Amino acid sequence: MRLGVSAVYASVAAVLVGAHETYDESLELSSLSGGRVYSSFAFKLHSDHDNLHHFRILPRALLQPVKSLGVDAFQLTLTAGRWSYSSWGAPKGSQSVASGAEVWATFGDQNNSASVPLTTRWRRLTSALAGTFCASLDAIDETTSVSVPAQYVWNDAPAHTEVLHAYLPSENVCTENLTPLLKLLPCKGGAGLASLIQMHTILSSEFQSMSVHARKSPSGYTVELAVSTVMRPAQRPADNTTWTLREIFSRNITASCPIANHSEIRIREPINVLDDSDEDWEDDSIHASTPYTKRISQKVYDTTSLDAPTDLSLQLISPIDGPFLKFAPLQATRQILGFGQERDMVRLTLHNEFITETMHVVYYDQLPWTVMPLMHTINATLSLDNMELPQDTIEYRDDFDTPFITSTKYRPAQLRGKMGAMELGLRVPAQSTLHVTYAIIKRHLHYDEHLPGPHRGSDLPPALFVPMSQSASQHTWGQAHRHLPIEQVQAERIYTPASLLHTAVPDFSMPYNIILFYSTFVALFFGSFLNIMVRRYTDVYIEKS
Incomplete structure (x- = not known):
């Protein structure tokens, strides 16, 4: 009962x-x-x-x-x-638009999981997500993961919280991912x-x-x-x-x-x-x-x-030509320049369309161990836009003077181990374009570390630009922007596309050529030698009729 x-x-x-x-x-x-x-x-x-x-x-x-x-x-x-x-x-809310797959997670201290290392819990989580959504997340490990400040990827994160973060830029999207969702x-x-x-x-x-x-x-x-x-x-x-x-x-x-x-x-x-x-x-x-x-x-x-x-x-009115529905005051891009097998150049371009307001932006980039930036080569140049300012606008020379790089943080990557991270605090004056460049060294890979299949280089994860506390309702834009909606017009985070990094590749065809040559030589030599050793020579009599 x-x-x-x-x-x-x-x-x-x-x-x-x-x-x-x-x-x-x-x-x-x-x-x-x-x-x-x-x-x-x-x-x-x-x-x-x-x-x-x-x-x-x-x-x-x-x-x-x-x-x-x-x-x-x-x-x-x-x-x-x-x-x-x-x-x-800007995309809706804080949506991520990084190409490929992006995974982040933050872990708490619970009694049933406190004895398990954090890296093990991270791998188990990505494996569970891979099985649930039929995604190839098995490539996420210590070499592709990094700890980032939570505010970069999570707006509602508690204070003093860090998250584990990983990119897979080459991950494709198909029906096998959408159906489980x-x-x-x-x-x-x-x-x-x-x-x-x-x-x-x-x-x-x-x-x-x-x-x-x-x-x-x-x-x-x-x-x-x-x-x-x-x-x-x-x-x-x-x-x-x-x-x-x-x-x-x-x-x-x-x-x-x-x-x-x-x-x-x-x-x-x-x-x-x-x-x-x-x-x-x-x-x-x-x-x-x-x-x-x-x-x-x-x-x-x-x-x-x-x-x-x-x-x-x-x-729905979607004009083929004409003004856009939204104007973002900040535009940011990343490009890989240069040629050669050892060094390349990274160029960051940030454009500020505000008339009087200087924007402060954080540039965050995850660098695999195959890439090493040369911090002493960082250079920032500024170019001003030609625009007629309103009569009541006052410009201060200090806004356009250096330094444009306010802070620098760099966590080196471990060789064939953990990923590195680079963070720059940038100051972009109003109505100007800031160019930041720095050189990178590409490390050489062992022959067994190259991916199978046709060589196309390696993918550099997307870079992240985070505008710091900018409210569109408190600033003045250009004449063409005065009637834009006060709602979200600036993306909370700007993702750049993944970049293709060309790496030095040995001539993989040479070992196969040698193998084929010696295999052919040994086959001909061994066959001829064996034929001579085992063949029996006898006299053959032919009777004539």
């Missing part, structure tokens, strides 16, 4: 605990330059309880290694394509906004990114899944910009997910302004030839009560 009462209490407790789980989903659509459409799917699962056995919505397969390894938070991002900051502005959702891909995610549509876009972010709170867990794409739907005439979900994703919303508490689609579109005043507004019937600047409005569609296939009429 006591066992039955305990079972009843356990079932009731499970129901009560399950009631604290929530699931929200959203889709944001916005137009970009060149007739492109940016779509961002966001799925958030939250629980106020940390007992994995009572979860009804949160994925246990994902959180089981998180709990057993004492992981406080982690994020896995798989990205294909290149995000254009100059044309598309959809299976973590309560309704999978059969209902709700997730039903719009079609493999052939997502993977054929110009840019696609999928990410999973899980973190532990004092009382529960939060899992955030995201899928972002930049695609170019079929071009329409200039006077017809109304698109439906089927035209964008090749599918409609068949039904809403009954478990979702909130499900909505947000449409972000530009609003045309005829002049510089904030009171003159026009609708979308304005001709493109009329001079105008752009603001952004937002329309919200609630999709929690859909019970039939629905075609939502979406008003």
Whole structure:
């Protein structure tokens, strides 16, 4: 009898605990330059309880290694394509757009995992993620991982927290990665906004990114899944910009997910302004030839009560030519220059479009042991833009004087061991372009350390630029930027594409040529010698008839 009462209490407790789980989903659509459409799917699962056995919505397969390894938070991002900051502005939120795979995690001190070394827990976590998302994360080890400040990759990180971080720039994205992500959702891909995610549509876009972010709170867990794409739907005439979900994703919303508490689609579109005043507004019937600047409005569609296939009429204006929707005041790039087998040159280019405000930026780069920067070769040069400033603008000469490199940190890499890291604090004056260059030495590899297959060089992980505490609402931009939205216009982090580093390669064909030559020689010599040794010579009589 006591066992039955305990079972009843356990079932009731499970129901009560399950009631604290929530699931929200959203889709944001916005137009970009060149007739492109940016779509961002966001799925958030939250629980106020940390007992994995009572979860009804949160994925246990994902959180089981998180709990057993004492992981406080982690994020896995798989990205294909290149995000254009100059044309598309900033991605949504703090989304990572680093090409390939990016993994970071922070670990806490728990009783069940305190005796396990941190590197072992890190390898076990990446192995679990590799199995869950069918990704080739086995290459992550001590030689590809580094400890970074948490603020570089995690905005909500607690103070004095460091994370383990790793890049795999050559990792590809395919359907085998996206399908396991959809299976973590309560309704999978059969209902709700997730039903719009079609493999052939997502993977054929110009840019696609999928990410999973899980973190532990004092009382529960939060899992955030995201899928972002930049695609170019079929071009329409200039006077017809109304698109439906089927035209964008090749599918409609068949039904809403009954478990979702909130499900909505947000449409972000530009609003045309005829002049510089904030009171003159026009609708979308304005001709493109009329001079105008752009603001952004937002329309919200609630999709929690859909019970039939629905075609939502979406008003998206994506001009092929014309102003962009977002202007980022800071542009940053990294290039590998030079030639030869021993040395190369790295050039950083940062452009500040603010009129009066100096920007402070942190440049962070992870360097494998095959690359060694020469710190004494660091050089910074500044070039000013030719622009007419407003009459009430005051410039100070100190802003344009050196030094432009305010701080320098370098952690050397261990030869054939751990990765190194380089961090520079940069000061970019207003309306100027800063060029920073430094030389690097490329170490030679042993013949057995080269990757198999055709040689293409080695991938240098993406570099990271982090603007420091800049608020667009407190600064003055150029004349063409005065009517930009005050919302996020500057990316919280700027990722550069991965760079291809040419390394010295020995002539691998020579050993094979020698092997083939000697094999042929030995075969001919041994065959001829054996033939002479074993052949018997006898007289043969031939009778003539």
